Amino acid sequence: MRKLVVLSSFLCTFFISAQNKQVLYDFAELPQTLLLNPAVDFQGKFHFGVPGLSQISFHGGFSGFSAYDLLADNNVGINDKIRDIYQSFGKSEFLSFNQRLELLNIGFRRRNNDYVSFGYYQELDVLVKFPKDMIDLYYEGNTVLNRRYSVDKLAAQAELLGVFHIGVSRKVGEFTRMGGRVKVYSSVASASTKRNSGAFYTENGSDNIYRQHLSNIDLLLETSGIKLPSDVELDQPYVQRQFLFGGNLGLGLDFGFTYQPKEQWEITGSIQDLGFIYYTKNVESYRIKGSYQLDGFQLDFDPNTPDTYWSDLKDDFEERIVMDTIHANYMNFRPAKLNGSLTYSFGRKRLDDCTFVNGVTPYTHKVGAHLFSRLNVVHSYIAATLFYERRFGKIFSTKLTYTADPFSYANVGFGISARAGAFNIYAITDNLLGLRNVYAMQSTNIQFGMNFIFGAY
Amino acid sequence: MILNPKKISYFVLFLLCFSCTKPIDMDQLDDASLDSSYLFTLIHLDLNAPNFLDDFNQEIAVSSDMVSIPKLDDLHPYLKRAEFTVKTENSFNRNFTLNILFYDKDQQLIYTLKPVIIVPSNSSELMHVLEIPENDINVIYNTRYFGMDMSLWNSTTGDLIEVTDDFEFAVKSSIKLFFNFKKA
Helix, strand or coil: CHHHHHHHHHHHHHHCCCCCCCCCCCCCCCHHHHHCCCCCCCCCCEEEECCCCCEEEEEEEECCCCHHHHHECCCCCHHHHHHHHHHHCCCEEEEEEEEEEEEEEEEEECCCCCEEEEEEEEEEEEEEEEEHHHHHHHHHECCCCCCCEECCCCEEEEEEEEEEEEEEEEECCCCEEEEEEEEEEEEEEEEEECCCEEEEEEEECCCCCEEEEEEEEEEEEEEECCCCCCCCCCCHHHHHHHHHHHCEEEEEEEEEEEEEEECCEEEEEEEEEEEEEEECCCEEEEEEEEEEEECCEECCCCCCCCCCHHHHHHHHHHHHEEEEEECCCEEEECCEEEEEEEEEEECCCCCCCCCCCCCCCCCCEEEEEEEEEEECCCCCEEEEEEEEEEEECCCEEEEEEEEEECCEEEEEEEEEEEEECCEEEEEEECCHHHHHHHHHCCEEEEEEEEEEEECCC | CCCCHHHHHHHHHHHHHHCCCCCECHHHHHHCEEEEEEEEEEEEEEEEHHHHECCCCCECCEEEEEEECCCCHHHCCCEEEEEEEEEEEECCCCCEEEEEEEECCCCCEEEECCCCEEECCCEEEEEEEEEECHHHCCHHHHCCEEEEEEEECCCCCCCCCCCCCCCEEEEEEEEEEEEEEECC
16 A cells, blocks of 8 residues: 555656646747737637647646656665655645646637637646645654644645636737636536644643644545536536536636837736636535544443443544535635746848738747746745747747746756648647656656647748 | 757657666565554553442452454554553552453453553552564454453551542553554
């Protein structure tokens, strides 16, 4: 069992990560950039993504350790490695996973030059944060008196949902564009636990050698779509209905802007998933609340009294630490994502007097900085990126990024986008330095997609 | 031009072909083990003279009590040994013998913790540490009742315990369980 836990932990290293799309953000005027910043100045007149293939993305990361940290074949004993990993843990560690499959992505330019885009994607989002105290309790035991093992930092959120969205990018001034996107979430299944509190500790007692405490325990796990009524069959039509507005519904908004203070400079910013899901269907939540202190069993040596010590203790415990099953509706906010960037473009192709130019010719080079932040009650974090984007005529665009995030201070990413006529294909990954030893990677990020873009440059 | 599509293609090809792994050894997980210990408060008692007298105020030579406990099978095979700490105080002018006993589901005695604790008369707090060693630890898994026997020694002076005696016999205890988590 323990081995299974360890194995699961390091497998998560490969499959789990953060949600920063630093390479895709503002890259090569891909339609998918509109989902990161609805104000992006998309240059096409019309686009549609190849259904089911316009964006397939996986992100995964675990802040604790990598598989190589644990399993390196380097003559260091496994138990020494486990100890080193344990000692390197911060006050809390987290793992996250995000998977997205875009099924529909269509956009068109209106006569007033607004660019309208809409689509639908499926998303699985998992974020788990666990406190060092829990690891301490497992690793060291509880023999240190008055040491409080707290569950305050224990939090997790998992959500499987479908998202329909429609947005518009509009030029609102000579140098400014604004964009907005409305999202309707349909949650298929959800589980979350947040704002947990309480502690376990042992102190010197008076009636007995030790007194043990469960102090102000308040744990809440909210679920929906996981425990289903007996008359519901978990089959494909049911799941499809849940994805297509049959699940628990929510509403979200994205906002963004781009501003060009000078022709070659651009400032962009966006906030995504400013919204919530209200859970009303197949809701079942569990709450454990209370305080308990234990001095042990007080034996009375009364031969006339039957042995009820254990049942008395159990009854007393259940009276003071109450576990409730709750069927009340609840609401969860979606994890909001903030993006901001500053870019400088240069190297526009010089045209001679005989060249007829219809429209804008983009700059060849672009450098900049990008900040990303994910805000959530479970865990918030920030990532900073420097990037260089290079355009090769109408066919190729590439982007190289260097990111510092909670998983690595040296995350090098790379994206490539190619066009053949209206057909566009792109591929993005990060943590390239990790390719020197994939076992040592603590996060990874892969995106791939195909679109048809008409009327661009 | 510093970069061109051909160079990029080479770069991507390089990444695909030359991404590599340093050697890892999955088998070493078989040797992974973790030692940790957990402390639990156990039983306590505080007895006075009437507790050692029957309805006719005759001394009770042996007093017993036991606590039913849940199955501890889940601890197998990780529990390696158990260490009991017992603190005693005795203001009676009589010695006591204290036995810590383990019974199976039929309340049959299956194990007695050694050594037997002898609590001298008029003794202040004494601490006794007793252990179920690794060789005997399986007894825990069969234990469904945990008990104590107290034997009151005969008086050397002929004095008998009176119901009005202001004597006290107190026991406090805890258990420390030592685990080794590793592949079973």
